[in-house]
């Protein structure tokens with residue numbers, strides 16, 4: 001039975017149950033304890049520190065950044081874990097945002113009335129049929145997530161089965177983002193055109209110009225971010241998460257184990273789309289607008305840049321990266337509007353070239369330089385561990 | 396189990412054409428259940444392409460059936476689910492996953508969505524057993540990418556074990572292995588073949604003599620000779636082809652005659 005046992009790796013014979021694999025790992029990266037501590041810390045920062053330290057204006061900015069971070073969490077899953085360079089998340093962000101904004105515009109206008117911009121452009125005297133269901137709050141809320149998920153399902157089913165991968169997938173995603181933006185601009189009478197849906201007053205009965213309500217919106221967004229992080233963490237550490245990494249690294253090989261990689265990728269892609277949709281929906285009450293400029297090619301790329309910066313295969317990296325990029329954009333683009341675009345491109349190139357696993361991998365690099373005594377015997381991973389922040393998956 | 400159907404692997408007039416070049420050019424092969432069939436032949440003979448065709452990786456015409464089920468025209472993962480497993484000429488494991496994770500994925504083809512979305516709470520028995528068999532129990536939490544070449548090959552064999560394939564197609568499983576590692580692999584092969592049908596592509600003649608039950612010799616996309624080890628070695632056509640192509644191999648063959 002044990003033909004090759006003698007020749008196995010010299011890491012010492014330890015046949016322990018799954019969870020006590022390594023004493024040093026009990027509080028190491030990736031353990032539930034470490035994760036719980038991380039979530040607690042994040043919750044304290046988001047729910048206590050930030051609201052205390054930041055004024056209304058800055059807290060509102062942070063709310064906007066957190067929306068972008070939610071998109072990034074999804075991209076981290078699809079790209080970092082699934083290898084799908086989702087360069088068109090603006091589409092899903094936009095679908096979620098418009099779904100929410102349509103409902104809020106209808107609610108602002110009141111039953112039976114047309115939203116203000118439709119009256120303004122004056123070519124319509126009846127609400128377009130596809131606007132009507134969005135008057136229903138339940139439908140609209142569900143649509144903010146389900147509509148992007150459904151579109152991702154259609155697109156993913158087509159694309160992944162045809163084995164469109166890599167650059168082609170990225171370009172296709174971009175094209176879609178461009179197409180949606182162009183469509184929205186063209187349909188000014190029913191979509192608000194270039195301006196988008198603006199001047200949103202209320203949020204399910206609450207006035208958005210009230211700072212207190214704005215704070216409430218911030219808290220909702222922060223809670224959603226934590227929830228999405230928990231969801232993605234669960235996915236990463238589940239058997240599905242392991243399978244997803246396997247598909248990312250050797251899609252063909254997975255087929256020979258009897259799986260259809262298209263389905264595996266589809267799930268991650270749909271989850272990422274749902275998150276982008278949710279983020280778009282939350283963006284609307286936080287910022288008060290959704291427009292083609294927020295969902296087209298450029299914002300789609302910016303979503304990804306943040307993720308690349310932070311570390312795409314990690315849990316927290318995309319969040320930090322997205323917030324950092326959004327913050328830098330706000331700060332720098334005010335002072336050097338022209339320079340920002342170039343700086344952004346430069347950052348992207350530098351990070352992909354020198355730190356392909358993002359800022360989050362710096363911690364891993366430092367750790368590796370001084371290995372813990374218990375780790376010294378074990379072989380070091382050839383490349384970056386699956387998760388810099390969350391450690392080896394599947395512990 | 397339907398006992399009426401013809402069991403084993405049955406290939407008829409198999410043809411694989413790449414841009415007008417027939418890499419496999421009308422091959423008939425029968426491998427009966429429980430056999431350990433070695434396929435040998437010079438480089439470029441079409442051995443790997445034959446396995447690729449059977450496992451759905453390349454398009455082929457003709458017929459290839461296992462236990463009466465036609466394989467050609469099906470998708471790779473459907474073919475796998477019929478109980479056909481393979482390894483690759485260069486070890487193909489998931490380098491960024493641990494040994495345990497590699498095996499667990501291989502064992503999990505039939506898991507439902509709910510199981511997939513949860514963590515692995517314990518090591519499945521089949522996985523633990525396979526790890527023991529391939530001698531990687533103590534390397535359980537190592538990333539597969541850090542394993543030695545031989546260990547990777549064993550991990551692949553372990554994946555076939557937990558996959559519970561009934562027909563195994565191994566593409567040069569001992570290439571690049573030391574003598575010790577070859578012996579170990581041979582033992583593994585013996586175990587595998589106890590209740591499975593095994594097809595091995597191999598250049599190593601010593602390995603072939605020790606573990607083959609039957610041999611098929613391919614050359615330029617066709618079957619050159621077939622039979623027991625002794626029969627094939629005595630075949631003059633085989634000697635001729637090997638003299639023209641690979642000296643070392645031919646000597647190994649002729650020595651025995």
Ligand SMILES: Nc1ncnc2c1ncn2[C@@H]1O[C@H](COP(=O)(O)OP(=O)(O)OP(=O)(O)O)[C@@H](O)[C@H]1O
Pocket residue numbers: 413418436437438439440441442443444445484
């Ligand atoms: N995808 C492909 N496209 C074009 N030609 C191919 C392709 N795959 C294989 N070939 C050609 O088909 C022929 C058979 O290749 P194959 O890999 O099956 O040989 P082999 O018997 O496995 O050789 P080796 O012992 O070197 O592994 C070779 O001439 C090869 O160049």
Ligand SMILES: [Mg+2]
Pocket residue numbers: 442443444484566
């Ligand atoms: Mg070959």
